[in-house]
Amino acid sequence: MGLEQDVRLFIDKFSMISPGDKVLVGVSGGPDSVALLHLLWRMKEELHISLAVAHLNHMFRGEEARADARLVEELAKSLGLPVHVEEFDVPAYRERTGLSAQDAARRVRYRFFEEVARRIGASRVALGHHADDQAETILFNFLRGTGPAGLKGIPPVRGKYIRPLLDIRRREIECYCREHSLPVREDASNKKNIYTRNRIRLELIPRLEAEYNPRLVDALVHLGHICREENDYLEEQAAILYGRALKTQREHYLLFTVPELLSSPLALVRRVLRQAWRHLTGAEGDLSYLQVESLLALLYNPAGGKVVELPRGVQASRQGQVLRLRIGGDAPGVPYYCYPLVVPGITYIPEINSSIQARLISLSEAPDPRALSAREALLDYDAISGPLAVRRRRDGDRFHPLGMAAVMKLKKFLIEQEIPREERDCLPLVVAGDEIIWVGGVRPGEPWKVTPETKTCLYLQIMEGEVQGALNN
Amino acid sequence: MGLEQDVRLFIDKFSMISPGDKVLVGVSGGPDSVALLHLLWRMKEELHISLAVAHLNHMFRGEEARADARLVEELAKSLGLPVHVEEFDVPAYRERTGLSAQDAARRVRYRFFEEVARRIGASRVALGHHADDQAETILFNFLRGTGPAGLKGIPPVRGKYIRPLLDIRRREIECYCREHSLPVREDASNKKNIYTRNRIRLELIPRLEAEYNPRLVDALVHLGHICREENDYLEEQAAILYGRALKTQREHYLLFTVPELLSSPLALVRRVLRQAWRHLTGAEGDLSYLQVESLLALLYNPAGGKVVELPRGVQASRQGQVLRLRIGGDAPGVPYYCYPLVVPGITYIPEINSSIQARLISLSEAPDPRALSAREALLDYDAISGPLAVRRRRDGDRFHPLGMAAVMKLKKFLIEQEIPREERDCLPLVVAGDEIIWVGGVRPGEPWKVTPETKTCLYLQIMEGEVQGALNN
Incomplete structure (x- = not known):
């Protein structure tokens, strides 16, 4: 079974594309996204889709970055596809926002994809993440100390974003590029050992493969699939419990019924507490294990008047059979009426x-x-x-x-x-x-x-x- | 908060010990089990328990091993506790069974604990596994390619076995032994780099702590707790689905209703299929990710007459709306009556x-x-x-x-x-x-x-x- 068929099966398995879709392909000029574009271009009649190409110059690497942009433009033209190339001064944006280089680049890039997709009416945005990226992400989260949620890694589908190469190894992709004589450029910063993620990719994974498990990347990709499914299920069940245990919901606080939580599986209660914090703060982050433990201690050992301080100014306390999570000092009082x-x-x-x-x-x-x-x-x-x-x-x-x-x-x-x-x-x-x-x-x-x-x-x-x-x- | 209080909280959290329990403590002579014995001995009045000590000489290391046994005997005597020391020729047993040294030793050791516990009427057997053991086990399973079930690591409680030190770092335990001038001997084979697990402990974890996360062991211990809880919940839910989807159960085969499985969350269906294989084979092992995938393919893409071969002679196939798992060739026919x-x-x-x-x-x-x-x-x-x-x-x-x-x-x-x-x-x-x-x-x-x-x-x-x-x- 060739790479093309594997990719096709993966697309079908996750219902990534429907006939009639217009798919915007994000192409950096590296082998992953170039191969992705070429594969989708070859499947385009069979899938009944139309394609367009998007490339953002992040302006991190002067002339090199412009050469990437030209490569993508020429590749798209040679395939007869419309191409959308833009420049954005990520270094300046980074200075303004104080984000890390990688976070700033990611944020700007996805905003660019959103804009182009809306402008041209693309229903899908295809990205070139592959199995080695997935393994790297999962290992990164594992080492950093994530809960099982972090072990699900990069999702194959999230909203309009699809990642058809997510189960394919990088070496297969590079081999595909060579076989089809595709023009590719390697981002030099990917080869530098400065970022933790690059170190994981360039040093740690090869070492672990050599010393512990030659099939480590596959193992992590599989773990990711299972954790994603289990996480989806557990979040759903936790949301049901959340609804049952929620007594009152106001802008500045949430009240939960303690007995409802105490009589439920701990696996779900942990997730309800994390969901509550996210709902209250609107934050994308998560509570740490120890923060959740301190909330559980309120449930299991009601020490009178104790207040647990959580990130983003959330305070948790227990009053009788009610667990209260409150954000931002005193709740605004209700004026007399x-x-x-x-x-x-x-x-x-x-x-x-x-x-x-x-x-x-x-x-x-x-x-x-x-x-x-x-x-x-x-x-x-x-x-x-x-x-x-x-x-x-x-x-x-x-x-x-x-x-x-x-x-x-x-x-x-x-x-x-x-x-x-x-x-x-x-x-x-x-x-x-x-x-x-x-x-x-x-x-x-x-x-x-x-x-x-x-x-x-x-x-x-x-x-x-x-x-x-x-x-x- | 001292070590003693941490251990006491952990014992309470998992209801490890009840008043009146007789606890048999497995003591190797290393710092972990020596500290465990000493801690339990100090808590014995407060917990209203009685203690006894068990030590097995595995006869791997001649004179050294006899010195371990003497150390344990003397320690137990100095604490006024009954002690049960036995020898077992594990090298000979290993030759007979073909097991690995570690597997053979583990099997013989647990059999010994069972026997002594039964003989003296001990309701609990306490073992000295600690947080570094836990992290090592979880990392070992992670690298080997386990599903999330493997990430739960060593259980704090399983049947009569309890592990009160499972959240405590080894260095705290060693510090405790020094503070209390406890006599300990280090098993020299623990310091050898020959086993994968030893390499993980001696090389990989220190390296990952130095380069990626100084709090890695804690992170893995926390991951273990969450995965254990989630695994318990998911196995329970899967068992419910198992009962609902099971159409017929015979000694040699199981029949499941396909539509019931197809309409259920994939996270549970995977576990039902694993449970079915375990029930049929009685094996302790598990199906691999790819084996489960091939079973799922039978459910989702019913290719007529296809038979999926699984370990231990299990064959899976689909007939209409029925998934059949069969073990050991033809089922014995029902004779005419x-x-x-x-x-x-x-x-x-x-x-x-x-x-x-x-x-x-x-x-x-x-x-x-x-x-x-x-x-x-x-x-x-x-x-x-x-x-x-x-x-x-x-x-x-x-x-x-x-x-x-x-x-x-x-x-x-x-x-x-x-x-x-x-x-x-x-x-x-x-x-x-x-x-x-x-x-x-x-x-x-x-x-x-x-x-x-x-x-x-x-x-x-x-x-x-x-x-x-x-x-x-």
Whole structure:
């Protein structure tokens, strides 16, 4: 089986290309991307695709880099393909941003690919990464101390980016270039021993192959495939657990139910904690093993009041059965508000970005109060006196919770209910005059409970965001 | 936090020891196991445990080895602990078995621990493996080309074996021995560069620490913990899928439902295939990545009649929607049998290790035929003529399947139903004279179907094994 057939099978295995696709091929001028372009060009009728070529001069290497650009232009022309060559001053960009040379180059290059792809309507961008790149990446991550997620290496497909050569060894690619007399230029910086990744490629992998396992690169490529699949599955399962354990989500903090996490497999809990940190920070990075361990310690050994500091200003702490992750100092407080409640109708509360729906229904139509969620309430409308409003809590509020014998301080009630401090100002209180008839999301008041004598029920529901539309009542 | 506290936390984290345990400590005389013994001895009151010491002289190193044994005996005596020292000629055993020196020593050593533990009633056996051993094992597996399962390394707890030092660096252990002036001897063969593992320990890890990551050992230990947890979870989930996809299990083969596998995450399917091979062979080893890939190819690209050869004489093939894994040439055929059917009652069929329950019930008591499983049937008893029997199929059998217009060859029917060849002789046929009234496990015959005119129903059910007890009819 030749290289071409291997590449074709790999393309099919990952459904990289569909008939009709326009594929933009990123070509540096090195053997990998030149071979990739040539292979795709030969398959283009069979795959029913059209091709275009993109090359970015990173302006790291003056005349040499211009020669690379000319080579790519000429190759594309000889194959009859449109070519998009641009220059970008990566050294200057690097100075501005403080990124490493490799990170800066990568960021600029992908932005360039995005732009060209959008401009010419390319549905795919094909890149020349191969098995040796993959092994190098996996070994790099392994040595650096990554979790299993890092062992998945470079993805064969990510969004519009495809890497058809990812299972092919570099020596096969070089052999292909020689067989087809393809013009290639080697990036001299690839041969320099200065970057860690170059050292891994040029020194460490050859040494490990010679002394420990001649098939090391294949072994790492295979490990990458398995880890990618397992990682996908585990992230999916963790996202399900995340949804189940998440109690409250605000811009500045997340609250999770501890018992839900404690009763779940540790493998998933670790990932939920990492996901939570990523969601909160928007960062691409990850928590370290020891940072996750310190979060787990909060779950397993609740030492009162302990705060775990995480990167990017995230603080984690536990309050009773709630794990709290908070970013950026104090959460912005909810300002005091008080709005008349539209009955029947919908009242939007911008301060907490929620709406309250109010409906009047007869007892016979009313749902069973026991079947309601905490975000719903059913009250005896006839027992309510005074104008209805919805407001934030304030000092000195008192409340008679359903099922309890007497009025108590609202604050005491909320503490007993283990409502975290941040949450307390976010609860909409529905009031009739001076009396709290519903602590929204928590409990209705005892004096307004529905009885067999109730004639008209007031049905209330909290909804996320600003709810529009006519009330179906 | 000192070493002692770290070890204590690690013991608690993995619930290694319970109050009242008798812990047998395997002591070689090297710093690891000597420190382990001393640490456990100091914690013994606090943990409410009793201790004993075991040492095996492997007879690899004459006088030196006897000196190790004396050291351990004296140490145990000085701590007031019972000690069990034995000699075993591992070189001779190695010659007999052809095992490697390390494998032979390990096997003999664990057998010795088992024996002593049983004899003295020890509930736990503590071993001195430490973080550097763990890193070495993980790196060894990584280089050798293991899947993620190999990256979990040495387990902190497996059965009665516990490894309280598994997160502690060797240099901390050596420091502890010096601080407490503990007598230790170093196994000279550990310092020799001849084994791959020794080379990894003595050369590769120090080099990688110096050039790539000074905290490499910690990184690998952490990777090991995560991989162990993820591996446990994935194996559990795979076992669930295994049960769902398994259609038939016999001593010599397993049949899986292809659509169930195809609709499941690839990460689990790979593990189901590995589990199937292990169940069939009883082997401790594992399939390679490429072997699993060739099985996946059977699932995803059903090339008719292709047989995949796997280690230990396992053959895999696909027939329609069934994946078959078979071991050891032809499955032993089911010999011909024919037994009178006990009605009402239970008829045991040793040839297929199954029983058939037969009951007579009135139509009004009968279950809805549509609610029956394939292993049950409901027939019109009054329409049956001739003596009832149960037998294996034979050449030339003909059958009128329920819902079909005419009699057909039984073989043709079974092929159409995608019953794999091995399964066909395992189906009990319930016959009335010459006529097949039920192909057990597949379908009843059309002429005996229950109608509104049916007075008495014959209810039949196949049960695994030899079913005893009175019939509840």
